[in-house]
Amino acid sequence: MTVTTSSEPSIVRMQKLNKHFGSLHVLNDIDLEITPGEVVVIIGASGSGKSTLIRCINGLEEFQSGTLTVDGNTLKPDGKSSKALQTIRTEVGMVFQQFNLFPHLSVIDNITLAPMKVRGWSRSDAVATAKRLLDRVGIADQADKYPSQLSGGQQQRVALARALAMEPRLMLFDEPTSALDPEMIGEVLDAMRELAKEGMTMVIVTHEMGFAREVADRIIFIHKGEIAEQGTPEEFFSAPKNDHTRSFLARVL
């Protein structure tokens, strides 16, 4: 299945991408095209290569063969494309399972750091944007706290605001709610749902199947480093075709 149309160029184009960790072949001939505004959810068993796949998209992992173009910037195998890599890192936002906030910086400083350093914004512009984003994720009153003073759900919303402050063209999420207490999962998913509604292009690794079904335009199932199946949530959950997909769904639903 392809969602790409000729009128809309892909924001991500991965062709025959292969990634090895030593002798371990982690991604095997991955072809993936993502169009602007699309919300893609990646699911699969632990160790199947989901994190590695999205980490390749923002250049956190090198790959050994194939091509990868993100918003017109092409990364070559084995990291030989430093200019493209720099551009991609500023244009692709990422939210990790473990928040990864700077513990010694206040919430507001966590958010303003990159826009000031990388984009060259003035402090007042960066602070104004940060406050608007904190308001948007529902924690405007936490701006002067430090990460350790916040709940996990609040920290993850700061991480989201921090990524959005760079005005990314694409957002990657690697199990953003897996480290949260159950009562905090909803507030983070709500913020992501809003972002999807506003038209952000998003690639999300998650085990939240209800959320996936609701927000995804497309679901991709990874099995042992290969795309085993993909389709709309309706196709995917109601009529999975692949045996590995069926047994995975039987375990998690």
Ligand code: ADP
């Ligand atoms: P997932 O996110 O689906 O759980 P990962 O992409 O993290 O899977 O890992 C895929 C495979 O690659 C696993 O077998 C994992 O152990 C291995 N792997 C991941 N990162 C590294 C690394 N830095 N060095 C060596 N092996 C790794």
Ligand code: MG
């Ligand atoms: Mg992972």
